[in-house]
Amino acid sequence: MARRSCASGSSTRSSPESRADGPAALVTRLLYGRPLAEQVNADSARRAALLRERGVTPALAVVSAPGGAAAATYLGRLQRAGTALGVDVREVPLGRDADAGAIGAALDGLGADERTSGVLLLSPLPTGVDLVAVAHRIPHHKDVEGMHPLNVGFLAGGRPRFVPPTAEAVIALLHHYQVPIRGASVTVVGRSAVFGRPLASLLLLEHATVTVAHSQTPDLAAHTKAADIVAIGIGRAGALRGDMLADGAIVVDAGINVTPDGILGDVDATSLHGIAAGYTPVPGGLGAVTTALLLRNVVATAEQLGSG
DSSP: OOOOOOOTTSEEEEOSSOOTTSSSOOEEEEOOSHHHHHHHHHHHHHHHHHHHHTTOOOEEEEEEOTTOHHHHHHHHHHHHHHHHHTOEEEEEEOOTTOOHHHHHHHHHHHHHOTTOOEEEEOSSOSTTOOHHHHGGGSOGGGBTTOOSHHHHHHHHTTOOSSOOHHHHHHHHHHHHTTOOOTTOEEEEEOOOTTTHHHHHHHHHHTTOEEEEEOTTOSOHHHHHTTOSEEEEOSSOTTOBOGGGSOTTOEEEEOOOEEETTEEEOSBOGGGGTTTOSEEOOTTTSHHHHHHHHHHHHHHHHHHHHHTO
């Protein structure tokens, strides 16, 4: 397998020791998300300012159930980022006992609301409500997370409109660091609707050879060792180690795990040094890009709706 490369502008750390089966330690680069996020945000802020000059304020409605600490943290981050860009981010709280009908009615109302540019249905949903039961009620023309079946179908058919931002962020970061995707062998670990499945579709559009591994994959290392690029997002700290990789692999970590040691990704980062050519740290990697792309979608929908 050929070693992958990434742009020299990323930060580097080298392993203090050579690998037993190699002549020299590989320099492992940290693929930070902030530089790309700042580029995306600067463009979004410029476009949002032009909209406000026309009397249009990009606005994201976040529909959320009460009681989720992680969801509340995410909402706060979205609101701070939105304020910096000139995008209004407001919460639409659900009742603790809201059922699929009540959630659908709230989504219908936001679809008809001319002041709302984008709609995000935040997980976790109230107990007993499955995303599949309500995703079709998300207004597809304001579906900034790409969860409506129509937008899922457009992506599967090779004509993406709205794409889940976490999956899109993986592709954007790889391009930013000039990591070759065309012809690469890529293993995606995870098959969720917001990460693994849409990412696999995007990678196919980039002409990669894609393997999707998941909780029922019997020998995960067999698939990750065969990959030029590994992208993981399963919510299990330390699930991917350096000894599960080929020399020179690129690793994108979409995992978020709250532990006594702080926020960790799905990758045992220390074990990657001297083996991986580069990886996205957690925190500091994919998250900022995901938020930037989500808010960019809000600005884009405001442009489309404002021109109608």
